[in-house]
Amino acid sequence: MKVLVAVKRVVDYNVKIRVKSDESGVDLANVKMAMNPFCEIAVEEAVRLKESGAADEIVVVSMGPKACQEQIRTAMALGADRGIQIETDEDLESLAVAKLLAKVVEEEQPGLVILGKQSIDSDNNQTGQMLGAITGMPQGTFASEVNLGEGIVDVTREVDGGLQTLSLKMPAIVTTDLRLNEPRYASLPNIMKAKRKPLDVKTPADYGVDVTPRLKTLKVEAPAQREAGILVSSVDELVEKLKNEAKVI
Numbered sequence: 727m728k729v730l731v732a733v734k735r736v737v738d739y740n741v742k743i744r745v746k747s748d749e750s751g752v753d754l755a756n757v758k759m760a761m762n763p764f765c766e767i768a769v770e771e772a773v774r775l776k777e778s779g780a781a782d783e784i785v786v787v788s789m790g791p792k793a794c795q796e797q798i799r800t801a802m803a804l805g806a807d808r809g810i811q812i813e814t815d816e817d818l819e820s821l822a823v824a825k826l827l828a829k830v831v832e833e834e835q836p837g838l839v840i841l842g843k844q845s846i847d848s849d850n851n852q853t854g855q856m857l858g859a860i861t862g863m864p865q866g867t868f869a870s871e872v873n874l875g876e877g878i879v880d881v882t883r884e885v886d887g888g889l890q891t892l893s894l895k896m897p898a899i900v901t902t903d904l905r906l907n908e909p910r911y912a913s914l915p916n917i918m919k920a921k922r923k924p925l926d927v928k929t930p931a932d933y934g935v936d937v938t939p940r941l942k943t944l945k946v947e948a949p950a951q952r953e954a955g956i957l958v959s960s961v962d963e964l965v966e967k968l969k970n971e972a973k974v975i
């Protein structure tokens with residue numbers, strides 16, 4: 727079985743982001759970029775399926791500027807066999823990503839498509855669901871456990887107040903939650919080996935997909951600065967302030 731994994735290049739989660747002074751977006755100049763953490767979990771799950779013998783090939787796809795080849799190489803160093811980059815400098819919206827992924831699915835015919843549940847930059851949480859709608863494939867979102875059977879995949883999902891387990895007919899789509907697994911680090915020899923793995927570069931036009939944005943960002947604002955707290959000297963003073971200043975009790 728072939729597994730297709732979608733990985734996104736995003737601002738590294740350790741970076742304290744800055745909003746551009748004209749409030750048109752986040753300043754990406756000289757900012758460290760990395761693979762979206764939920765996509766790392768998706769790659770790890772695919773690698774574990776391959777190690778268990780359930781999958782025999784992992785194809786990783788990333789869309790965006792040339793630099794997203796770095797994230798494809800990282801996925802290859804972690805165990806993916808080959809990569810597809812769909813190159814565009816356009817700001818890709820989830821629908822465009824889902825349409826392109828649907829074309830890749832048509833071409834590659836994977837048994838399983840694994841995506842992150844959410845990009846940590848745009849916080850959309852919709853690409854997997856849109857891919858499900860476009861392709862008609864069943865989807866298990868927010869997976870915390872994935873078990874393969876004969877032509878089916880059981881997906882345990884973290885839902886409000888508990889866990890829900892679904893059985894999906896394959897080919898199916900899974901989106902990863904934080905507790906699905908703990909991604910490994912790539913070893914140096916594997917990073918070197920990854921450089922020689924095949925990587926196809928395509929464009930949205932090759933798939934006949936129009937990726938022109940449909941939304942316009944009006945404004946991006948940084949969160950309001952938090953005011954400094956104060957130290958009180960006694961419980962009585964605290965109660966007095968909560969009552970008369972904060973007026974919360």
Ligand code: AMP
Pocket residue numbers: 732733734735762764765768787788789790818820823840841842843844845846848849850851852853854
């Ligand atoms: P989102 O719906 O934007 O929150 O993204 C959810 C998931 O869709 C990500 O974790 C990726 O697996 C996938 N995805 C979103 N954008 C891209 C992209 N530009 N290239 C590849 N995969 C993407």
